[in-house]
Amino acid sequence: MQDTGLIAWHSFTWDAFATLAGAVATLVAGIAAVIAAVIIGKRQMKISEKQTAISDRQTRILERQTQLAELTLRSELYERRVEVYSATxxxxxxxxxxxxxxxxxxxxxxxxxxEAARFLFASEVEAALNEINTKAHLLFVSRRAIADMNAGRRPINDDYISREEKQMDWLVARHGALAEIFGQELSLSMPPDAPPPSQPA
Structure with missing residues (x-):
């Protein structure tokens, strides 16, 4: 028989046709699976991109919240430090x-x-305020002694007068040096190593 290159469909049996149909169905199913995988992959990529965008926005929000919290902390610290300075x-x-x-x-x-200074300032500031307090009370003692001498309740003692003058001069000098005592710590910008304000126990 001459080979014409055409499929002789009349010679196909049902078994052969079923085999061919099964192969075609398998091929179509494979192509469909590939197409479905591509579509799903694209969808997953879009979902991933959206999740990344959401994550980026959340990161920016967190950064802004952190900055706001830091500014609030600095403002609170500044106000409490100013009160210590003002009281002194x-x-x-x-x-x-x-x-x-x-x-x-x-x-x-x-x-x-x-009392608050030890939670808000370096130890040098606390020490300076304690020294001011001590010197002030020594002045009060001297003033009371001088008042008693003036009232005749105790004998005259020039040492108290000299002592009172020196104590007053020291306190006046300390008042003039308050800005130096508090220094950079009385600033709205908090240095990196500054401790956060804490409440007294």
């Missing part, structure tokens, strides 16, 4: 004005400020 200034100013013990309210503010 008021304490020394009233001593210089009355040359004696200031009012109870001014003393109370300074006492609170001294």
């Amino acid at each position: 200034d008021a304490f020394l100013t009233e001593i210089m004005m009355v040359a004696d013990r200031p009012s109870l309210e001014v003393q109370r503010r300074f006492l609170i400020a001294r």
